[in-house]
Amino acid sequence: MKPSNGTFVYNRALPVEGDYDLVVAGGGPGGCGAAISAARLGARVLLVEAMGCLGGMGTSALVSAWSDTADGERMVVGGLVAELLEELHTRGCLKPGIHPDRWRKDLHSGVAFNPEGLKIVLDDYCARAGVEVRFFTRLIDVDQNNGKINGVIINNIEGNRYIRARAFVDGTGDAVLAGLCGVACREAGRDTPNIMAPTLCAALAGINADVFDSSKQQEAVFKAIEDGFFTQNDRHVPGLFVNSRTTTIMNAGHLFNTDALKCRSLSDAMAKGRQFAREYTAFFRKYLPGCEGAQLMVTGALLGVRESRRIKGEYELNYDDFTARREFPDQIAIYNKAIDIHVHDCSDEQWERYRNEYLSIDRPARGEHYGIPYGILVPAGGWTNLWVAGRCNSSDVKVHGALRDQPACYMMGQAAGTAAVQSLKTGQPACDLDMQTLVESLRKQGGMLPQKTLSRQMTRSAR
Template structure:
């Protein structure tokens, strides 16, 4: 089988498939794995726990990766990180039990986990075309320095984040919000060093009325036309290195993450905002007077593009009710996190009323009509609102692990992915350390928190 995309979903899919006995190849466009974990500089990982922080929901490959990085001193387990901490960006709601980590550790540990499982890595490669026959995907054509090459596959798992394989194969997809098709804005993450950690914490704790760190300073500068990004505060997360913070504050509106001209424009706009933001930080933010730019992400961060239309479209109502699905393959607790496609507003918001824990069904990974294909990560089948909750990295790991396990099972049984016996899939996931809740029908068994 073949996995396209080496981000969180792809890492988990490839490892799960290989551990399940499938001969597995992972195609990745960069020279390293991680996607937004590495190239995107996105961090920390948002919560893998229930909304109230009482139970770890996303385990399996994700938890193993985190624990192995923690053993190297390059991550902290989410169970150690409370809401409202500097590692959580000083945010309370939806930010209990986040995971601080160092990007270089992801590259190393993810590669080791893939190699130990027997995954064949194909880096510096991207999908140029998709081969189909009779409504089924039979392989992909990859482009690289070696030219164009066809890679046949029994099952393909699309973890491209943009549904690249699915759309090229003819799968139905939708983009953006239902009203106008607009997508959430892009962000170029960057890191700064030389920050006075204690001064920052003192200021933020001393201004509890600020919506986000430094919100009152940002509001005053915005009113005067001096703040360089359409934001209401500074998104900032303390890292494991003293004086180094991740900054999630740039915002690029009105660009399409599947259009090369828009991606180019977004990269240019993002770096321009970074330059102006760093100068603003040095001049006006307490604790940042001596800061300097450490690095910008290797790629613009894209929150939303295409989503497949699957056998079940996960809805906001499903998240609010905590709908139980007989084919549950993942549990999540992160709330709805919609960044305004047209302005400075948005972010995690408790008014959406999502459940403490909610389920993702296997059917949301299965495209309608197209066979021998599964989709995982932020391009799975969901509404705009539901996607805003499950688009972050731990759920991507969870759906990737489910897809990889299912693909291996389909290949072994000689059936299409949509024909995979759900009970057998769930038992395989449980055996791999995945948590599926305390009542998952015949395949479930309570699992203690790690």
């Protein structure tokens, strides 16, 4: 075997394993939601995760905060993610003294958590549900034909393996499995003019949470820019998310022009991100009371990727749906996060665009939400046993800026896992599942699904 014309063709016999009901690729919010929910419903589930822990961005990338979960009156998120929040609270993984209204009632409010705490909660939930988890294992290829996956190829320290299963969920965040299947996808920077920049988040110790006032951060950023403090004059600094009396997560430093689908670009961004983490730690120490003793403990093991590749699904959730607060008979969740597309560069125009968009009149008000229909989890083209869950869902670029948050990703995961089990039990394909049964099953699991009208049919985009 010799390389020719820039390619190298090889044949290898691989050990075959499995006969799982469901394989879930990726153990972030989408993948964990799918794996735990399907296993609780009795499926034999294998969850493969490239890193050494579950939680995805929330743990490996130190994006340890969940945004919007309530609408000013009550929770809009239900099911597994609501359970996880209460569990984190009970185990003392949220800031001591935090009032439960922050996630049960308050509008546009978020909670930061201890990432180590979430790792253990997810380990426990998977173990209790009977999910088989394989860490340090990457899904690398697929065996599929005519819209049906027969098996996937995984790689870990034991080499490559062929895993047979009856259903598959792509929870990789980057639509890795869907992409390998040849599913039509949208890629940031190629199908859309801009890429929302990633950030390498970090954990800081030595904070005095009783003194630190997050509402003073923006003013301090403006002052530091005026003083010529930063190497990049980025006004958009999400900042510190305090998760204990002395520690915080730091979300600061946009890595503009990073292409999250190119390894070289990701590698450069990690190195640059580590420099930013030092620079922003020094900024907080100098400019924010309560941060004088801040110490940079560690940066994320994963880059905080906001946007990469997402599928074109049976339905694409769009901006008109968002502004109309559309209810769908087949919605599998509701949500109320605003559109949150970060600045694309340091210009005045981008800062204005971001501020206007995020705080615009289109932002869901008290008591408002929009529906997330089932069809955004199923690739277009008649797929029988493939679903996606999480940020690789099918939505237009604006709505993606709202749906990418972790609570929504857990709910999409729960729906994908539940749909997979329904499909296995009934023989209904992913692209033609009975929606009424799915909605009723999600309601039984605590899903917040207020739609009055149900339908057996999926809502599809006109093509």
